[in-house]
Amino acid sequence: MSNYNDMQSEMNGNLSDQNKVVSLFQFIRELNKLKQKAILNFYDYPWARTVSSLPDDPDNISVFYRDRVENEDLTEGGNVLLSVHKPEFEKCPEPDAIFVTWLKPGWDSFRNDPQYTESRPLNNERPIQKNDEEQESQEEKEFFTDDLNRVNAYEVWLQVRSEWVERQKIVLRTRNLFADLYRLYFELQRDAETMELIVANGILCDRNNSNIRHPVLTKRVKINYDPSANTVFVEEIDSQPELYSIAFQTMDGINLQAINQLSADLQNNDYHPLDRNDTPAFLKVLVHQLSSDSRFSANGIPENWKSNSRLLLYMDPVYIMRKHLDGTLKAIEQIIENVSETGYIPEPIREIVSGGKIELPDDSEEETLEEQLASVGGESVDVLLSKEANKEQLEIAKRIERYNAVLVQGPPGTGKTHTIANLMGHFLAQGKSVLVTSQTPKALNVLKDKVAPGLQNLCVSVLEDSNIDMERSVDGITDFMSRTTSHEIKRDMERIAQERRQIIADLASVRRKIFRIINQECNCIVYNGEEISPSKAASFVSEHEKDLSYIPGRVRLDSPLPMSFAELAELYRSNELLAVDDEVELTKDIPSPEEILSPAAFAHAVETANNTDRKIFELAATAQWSFAQNRESKTIRFKNDDRSFSIAYPELSAVIDLKSYASSFEKFEAWMTAAAVDGKNGGAFRKRWELLIEQISQTCDYAENLLEEQFGQTISFSTGHDVIAYAAPLQKLKDIFTQKGKLSKLTLMLNKDCIPALENVTVNGHAVQSQKDCDLALHVIELNNYRSLCARYWNDLLAVYGVPVFLELSPQSPERIAKNWVPQIRKYLDWYENSYTPLLTRLDAVGIPANTLFDYDTLDSDTIATEKKLTTVSAVLPEICDICSYIVEQEHNNSIFDANIHTLEKGSRSESSICHSVVKAIKSRDANAYADAFSNLGQMYRKYELQRHRKEMLLRLEPIAPQWAAAISNREDIHGSYVVPDTIEMAWKWKQLSGIIEELTAEPFGELQNKSIQLSKTYRKVTAQYAEKSAWYHLLRKTEGDIDMRHALQGWKQTVKKIGKGTGKNAPALKAKARELMSKCQVAVPSWIMPINRALESLNPKENSFDVIIIDEASQSDVSSLAILYMGKKLIIVGDDKQVSPMAVGVQIDKMNSLQQMYIQDKIPNSHLYDAKTSIFVGDRTLHFV
Helix, strand or coil: CHHHHHHHHHHCCCCCHHHHHHHHHHHHHHHHHHHCCCCCEHHHCCEEEEHHHCCCCCCCEEECCCCCECCHHHCCCCCEEEEEECCCCCCCCCCCCCCHHHECCCCCCCCCCCCECCEEECCCCCCCCCCCHHHHHHCCEEEHHHCHHHHHHHHHHHHHHHHHHHHHHHHHHHHHHHHHHHHHHHHHHHCCCCEEEEEEEEEEEECCEEEEEEEEEEEEEEEEEECCCCEEEEEECCCCCEECHHHHHCCCCCCCCHHHHHHHHHHHHCCCCCCCCCHHHHHHHHHHHHCCCEEEECCCCCCCHHHCCCEEEECCCEEEEEECCCCHHHHHHHHHHHHHHHCCCCHHHHHHHHCCCCCCCCCCCCCCHHHHHHHCCCCCCCCCCCCCCCHHHHHHHHHHHHCCEEEEECCCCCCHHHHHHHHHHHHHHCCCCEEEEECCHHHHCCHHHHCCHHHHHHEEECCCCCCHHHHHHHHHHHHHHHHCCHHHHHHHHHHHHHHHHHHHHHHHHHHHHHHHHHCCCCCCEEECCEEECHHHHHHHHHHCCCCCCCCCCCCCCCCCCCCCHHHHHHHHHHHHHCCHHHHHHHCCCCCCHHHCCCHHHHHHHHHHHHHHHHHHHHHHHHCCCEEEEECCCCEEEEEECCEEEEEECCCHHHHHHHHHHHHCCCCCCHHHHHHHHHHHHCHHHHHHHHHHHHHHHHHHHHHHHHHHHHCCCCEEECCCCCHHHHHHHHHHHHHHHHHHCCCCHHHHHHCHHHHHHHHHEEECCEECCCHHHHHHHHHHHHHHHHHHHHHHHHHHHCHHHCCCCHHHCCCCCHHHHHHHHHHHHHHHHCHHHHHHHHHHHHHHHHCCCHHHHCCCCCCCCHHHHHHHHHHHHHHCHHHHHHHHHHHHHHHHHHHHHHHHHHHHHCHHHHHCHHHHHHHHHHHHCCHHHHHHHHHHHHHHHHHHHHHHHHHHHHHHHCCCCHHHHHHHHCCCHHHHCCCCCCCHHHHHHHHHHHHHHHHCCCCCHHHHHHHHHHHHHHHHHHHHHHHHHHHHHHHHHHHHCCHHHHHHHHHHHHHHHHHCCCCECCHHHHHHHHHHHHHHHHHHCCEEECCHHHHHHHCCCCCCCEEEEEEECHHHCEHHHHHHHCCEEEEEEEECCCCCCCCCCCCCHHHHHHHHHHHCCCCCCCHHHCCCCCECCCCCCEEECC
């Protein structure tokens, strides 16, 4: 039924916002796929070159593999993977003078084969020309071959020249390779945001699809050029290896489920395409996981591989330049998954998909005259723009507080980068996280440099594959954290805030005076809407100078009374409720009662500690080993006669495990000790017990096999005879019965030795009469033989130690009882390996040295040594475990008290009398005194709220009447009373009118203007200081309480250093740890600068979220960039509608229209505008730079 209702809702256009967002991003995903062309053959890339095809020119070409080795210092090349030096051509070897004149032109070029003139006129150095036929016929000729020395010299020269030619061909190929890389160097610099160079390996081929010939393991690299050496370098960068999964998605009948596991393995072990040690094994597993019909080759393409395998993956490293594969698709998939699972939709995205109406914030609050004058220069009490600013920048900061998104338009050269840097400082000062991004890195190149210097360590600029800026920020953050605390910064902030408020007040006063002078044509004074002539105002001031002039100092003119009478009454009342002594005590950073133990918890802790101390005292009197602990070094020393050892405080879980394991040991009997010793010694000692076990097993098996045969049969032997004596006669009788079927008298006469068996052995009461009867009797004899041997073994090994002899175990079946002993025999035979070795492991975990504990003596026999161990385990070890447990518990108890004392004595709290009384009660473990001190601390701590409210009221009063606020704060004269004067409202009127009249005859206009300029400069300087302090304060408040984050910051930096070149055996584990720590470090860094494609690669929309995202050059970003907007709670979109919009290169219009109809038509407002040409720079709340 619910499915039907959902369908009806969709049909009626009532899709939920969640479904709309999923549909939108599904459309963007499919649209993005249309723009990406899957390349299956690496030769289809703009440029590709395998390492195997590089010229053999070691003087100019060096290939540096990244083989994983134990000692990465042995790795050559540093970060260089390939270096190509541009060689010069060598001059052709000079020909011998004897034939040089015979050579035709071009002999000195390696591209030509040398030729010589076959003949020429005798004594004529000029070669014969074609038009000299008549002369040639008349003159005597000299042939080249006439002179044997000349011919020999020529052939020698040819050989030398041939070697030179081969070298020049290599030089030519090297120069061509250099030219290619040189060209790529500049192309990649020009198109860095769209093109990339990779090194790859593991080339996959598919018999079913000849188009597939592509490496599966890829890694981004970069090209550098050294003009001084005229050498091009391909260098390693800080990028992760990836699988080219696009190739897999085009193949049928392969195991695609293995890709996720293989990707995880790749991420964990960081296989490099140029590693010849570990990577081949990974690629071999990869191809076999894809298909069982596959083959791996470490040495190129095998012959006729298609006849036996469908897939081939062969090793041949290749360098490829390709279009950059960004992380958009992955990010969109994560967004779809997150929206589907959690329903989370950032408000800016919700507004895009929902349409309808939103509740606009109230913009009706009018600005005061002072605020209007200050906003012209980008000045505000609440907005912290630390660099030069204007009204537009101030408006952006204000609007983003009220709206979810603000669009800002400005053509190039209007100071957008300066504005973004200014806004970043403001947001950081608010403790917000910020991501600044753009379609290309070009717009972000200089942004960080424009951020206020004191805030730059809080920003990480990631414009290329490098951790350098991250390391710089982490260094800066950790250094700052080591030098100061949030409490110290808070004090600085309060001081700077006070200075800033005074500057703002002075600026307002000066500007108001300037404004009043400019508008002095007004002939009346307005107070609270009442127009008063200057003469009446002067008369009022004069008449009430004695009774209403008690408000001290200067006040802001043209301002109503800043607080109501009731609020002022509350403020004056706080003079009594918050005594001066209280304020002094509150400066000591009194902790919240929640930070320390409650009285009940303290009483319980005291009781627990006292019980533990009592148990330790009792053990000290009774334990066989004496002991002493050292709290400073956290060690316990044990002593027994001449034996002693010390251990560090062990883990309580290890002690409990050791004691539990020791208690599982049973009391040893003598035979158990003997078995354990023989088992330890092995060889023939152990073999005896194994023979016993084997004999018991064989006897049991034989007896069980006879059960069915002897069921219902009675076999008897006459007493007084050894039954073994009947074995031979019975066997003879069996043979007779087998051959003849019966026993005749003649046969009996001939075999008289059988008569005893016939007379003394009966089956079911009669003499044996058949082969079967003989078998029954013989089997009984054989069972008796088994039991006899078993009894000898048993009695030799066990009965000698007081165990019942074998035949006494059971009259009928002693072997059955013996079989029940086998597990026990095996247990003690293997006691040293299966029980004693784990005991040693547990002793080692606690730190107890076995040699000392068990009192080893080289003169002890194995039996005595074993008995010592068993005695110690049963009698001594439990005591030692109890001692360790109680001492560890005692340390835990003390640490609870110490932690509370540390909390109470931290920083200025050590000077607090209230904290001191709580500490005293803790140290004396006096629960009653603690309860009283705790109560006093709670009462004092609650006065922080009163103090905060008092400060808030004073802060409201201070900008308008600073000296009045100070007088109340300092409890001066009448303002120290706890009752507000009942004429306070008239006193304020007197103060206002008095100040206005005074101003009318104030400073000259020019002086006021100069004063305004200087104050404005001071305002900007102090605002920058306050913004810096505020930003660091918010960071420290977040990190001081998060020890994991502090460890992550330090750990990441050290881990990156340990990774080094990345070729050591531990490099994969270190890189995985660095990635894990990086995710925690990213939280510590509040501001990031990176292009959109890099942000989508590096960040996970499911996990990463920013308070504000600023997108520059948004008009160049297509709808795919909505993926980046998903990570922002607030958006500032900056662009220019006259800039170039995104181009839908290679996207078919009909397919795009089909996607619109399938996913967003009639679901998303203006769905017809969503195509590959649409930029995200749209909206109606737009600011224009001027």
